[in-house]
Amino acid sequence: MTDFVQVGKDLAAGMGTLAKAEPETMAAFxxxxxxxxxKEGELSVKMKELIALAIAITVRCDGCIAHHVKLCIEAGATRGEVIETIGVAQLMGGGPATVYGVEALKAYDQFMDAA
Structure with missing residues (x-):
């Protein structure tokens, strides 16, 4: 089973390493x-992070799932909102998105347990 809390930590460390290697590009990103x-706009930060999570699920990116689940939680997203987001990703991404939707829900539960 993937430890998404650890995936998030590893991603943060890797992003730091990449920022040292290519500071201009990473600063722009x-x-x-x-x-x-x-930042808040017409869409709330929570809504934007839920959208990012749906995209992460459909592109099948574990690191993106870990990162955006954590940010969804920080933005106040509930488990129910994450589940609905997974449903939208399933609609758009079919079977593979369903598999990664399972992973996203695991990630949510792991981050909540770690909090």
Missing amino acids: KGLMGATAG
Whole structure:
């Protein structure tokens, strides 16, 4: 079973390493994250993170799932909202999104247990 809390920690460490290796690109990427999902706008941060989670599920990215589940929780998303987000990802991504939707729900539960 994937330990998504650890995946999130490993991703953060790897992003730090990459930021040292290519600071200009990573600074631009961080700026893009802050300018889009990281601030309130017409969509709330929570809604943006749920959208990001749905995309992470459909593209089958464990690191993205860990990252965005954590941010969904920090933005106040409930388990029910995550489950509905998984449903939207299933609609758009079919069987593979269903498999990664299971992983996303595991990630949510793991992060909540770790809190």
